[in-house]
Amino acid sequence: MSRVAASALIGAALTGCAVGPHLPPPTIPQPARYTQKALPQKIGGQQRLRWSDQAYARWWTSFASPGLDRIVDQVLQHNPDLAADRASLARAKALVAAAQGGLMPSIGANLGADRSKALRTGADGGSQYKVPGNLYSLILGTVSVQYNPDVFGGQEDLVHAAKARAEVQSAQLRQAQIFVIAATMNAAIDGAQAQAQLQAAQHIARADERLLTLLRAEYKLGYQNLQNVEQQQAITDAAQARLAPLEASVSAARHALDALRGSMPNRPVNLPALKRLHLPQNIPVVVPSALLKTRPDIEAARAEVRVASANADVATANLYPQLDITGSIGKAAQTGTLFFNPVSTLWSLGASLVAPIYEGGALTAERQAAMDAYHEAANRYRATVFDAFRQTADALRALQSAHTAYRHNKASAKAAAKALKLAVAKYRDGVVDYNALLNAEIAYQEDTVAAIKARSTLYLDNVALFVAMGEGPDLQVNPHEDGKQHPDTQVQHHPGNRT
Numbered sequence: 001m002s003r004v005a006a007s008a009l010i011g012a013a014l015t016g017c018a019v020g021p022h023l024p025p026p027t028i029p030q031p032a033r034y035t036q037k038a039l040p041q042k043i044g045g046q047q048r049l050r051w052s053d054q055a056y057a058r059w060w061t062s063f064a065s066p067g068l069d070r071i072v073d074q075v076l077q078h079n080p081d082l083a084a085d086r087a088s089l090a091r092a093k094a095l096v097a098a099a100q101g102g103l104m105p106s107i108g109a110n111l112g113a114d115r116s117k118a119l120r121t122g123a124d125g126g127s128q129y130k131v132p133g134n135l136y137s138l139i140l141g142t143v144s145v146q147y148n149p150d151v152f153g154g155q156e157d158l159v160h161a162a163k164a165r166a167e168v169q170s171a172q173l174r175q176a177q178i179f180v181i182a183a184t185m186n187a188a189i190d191g192a193q194a195q196a197q198l199q200a201a202q203h204i205a206r207a208d209e210r211l212l213t214l215l216r217a218e219y220k221l222g223y224q225n226l227q228n229v230e231q232q233q234a235i236t237d238a239a240q241a242r243l244a245p246l247e248a249s250v251s252a253a254r255h256a257l258d259a260l261r262g263s264m265p266n267r268p269v270n271l272p273a274l275k276r277l278h279l280p281q282n283i284p285v286v287v288p289s290a291l292l293k294t295r296p297d298i299e300a301a302r303a304e305v306r307v308a309s310a311n312a313d314v315a316t317a318n319l320y321p322q323l324d325i326t327g328s329i330g331k332a333a334q335t336g337t338l339f340f341n342p343v344s345t346l347w348s349l350g351a352s353l354v355a356p357i358y359e360g361g362a363l364t365a366e367r368q369a370a371m372d373a374y375h376e377a378a379n380r381y382r383a384t385v386f387d388a389f390r391q392t393a394d395a396l397r398a399l400q401s402a403h404t405a406y407r408h409n410k411a412s413a414k415a416a417a418k419a420l421k422l423a424v425a426k427y428r429d430g431v432v433d434y435n436a437l438l439n440a441e442i443a444y445q446e447d448t449v450a451a452i453k454a455r456s457t458l459y460l461d462n463v464a465l466f467v468a469m470g471e472g473p474d475l476q477v478n479p480h481e482d483g484k485q486h487p488d489t490q491v492q493h494h495p496g497n498r499t
Contacts, residue, residue, distance in 0.1 A: 020313020044403020142330025154317030161310035171300035191253025295470035
């Protein structure tokens with residue numbers, strides 16, 4: 001290689017040039033609001049929407065349940081799925097460091113000693129002379145350096161891809177945290193709902209027992225017919241039958257919380273009482289322009305686009321020549337004394353340029369496949385964004401609807417309780433017959449259960465809204481600091497209202 005060619009290669013190596021297409025993530029216009037019609041500031045009850053461009057990190061504390069806060073903190077600390085995702089993130093970061101190592105020269109050392117016997121032949125080189133060979137020793141020590149200047153940026157593109165994959169893992173860990181917290185909240189609320197229904201069912205069952213006792217006494221006195229007694233017996237048995245499934249639901253909620261905490265289903269779990277849960281008076285709602293930053297699934301999809309773009313750059317760089325520079329210096333001698341003598345020094349310096357000439361179209365096809373993968377990732381990113389805005393809009397409308405439903409169910413349950421109380425009093429006074437009392441009792445049972453379910457739905461819809469906005473703890477939050485307020489919380493805690 002001439003000095004001019006060598007200088008040109010070294011200059012290209014030092015300057016470098018990335019030849020990839022460097023495809024950017026797609027731009028998506030952001031709407032001014034989530035829904036077609038603007039939502040009222042007061043969404044229902046005492047709850048108001050408070051628009052913000054920041055995420056609320058520890059949003060579950062707004063339900064004002066210290067016991068529930070402890071459970072969530074335990075889940076963040078001990079959940080095995082989150083531990084696995086943290087390990088995946090650590091592995092992705094290690095692979096970034098490995099890819100960055102490819103940009104640096106690699107240095108190796110070799111030290112060895114050998115004892116050999118040289119083959120000796122006759123004067124004419126034939127094998128008919130058996131002349132003993134000479135024994136000799138060889139001590140060899142070298143240091144070698146190999147460097148790929150990355151002239152066309154292929155290795156740097158690999159680093160970009162590795163960093164983007166680490167960003168995907170980071171976003172997926174945030175998403176997993178949000179989902180695990182939501183699962184914890186849903187299990188706790190479902191358990192509280194089942195517990196409230198169980199308490200109401202037990203109260204109803206006791207009232208049915210008392211009424212059955214009264215009807216039996218009246219039947220013996222001839223004031224009641226057998227059909228009414230048997231009908232009340234059936235209602236009482238049905239009320240007792242409803243207890244067992246509700247008890248199983250309460251246990252299932254406790255078992256779910258145990259699994260989320262990474263423990264066996266034999267530890268005591270104190271479920272929060274439904275009536276002790278509060279709703280945040282001011283709901284921090286992320287403005288549409290900030291949703292792309294707060295939703296981890298959008299962040300992961302955007303990072304997947306960067307991965308695909310970097311892979312397209314790598315496939316493009318593979319179409320160009322690759323330059324390798326190697327060098328070594330060392331010692332070779334037959335004795336230890338001679339090993340340290342300057343005359344035993346040996347060295348080498350070389351460069352190789354490998355260029356693809358004909359690969360059967362494989363490299364071009366690989367580049368086209370990488371470009372297609374980019375377009376696939378870009379369209380999946382767009383779909384993720386559209387779905388995120390849909391979920392947030394649905395959650396806002398569902399919460400508004402839940403407030404309306406709960407208000408009516410609550411009023412209906414109160415009215416049914418008053419009607420049943422009046423029916424019982426009138427029945428004892430002989431003003432109404434058993435059928436009127438039975439109808440009032442059935443209405444009370446149905447409206448009581450409906451009110452409990454509507455109340456639970458209201459809490460669950462609040463959880464769904466926080467999840468839809470991608471709100472949750474930052475990865476820098478130490479999960480071992482149970483129950484502490486973390487500095488990344490962007491919205492101050494607002495006292496909730498008990499519904």
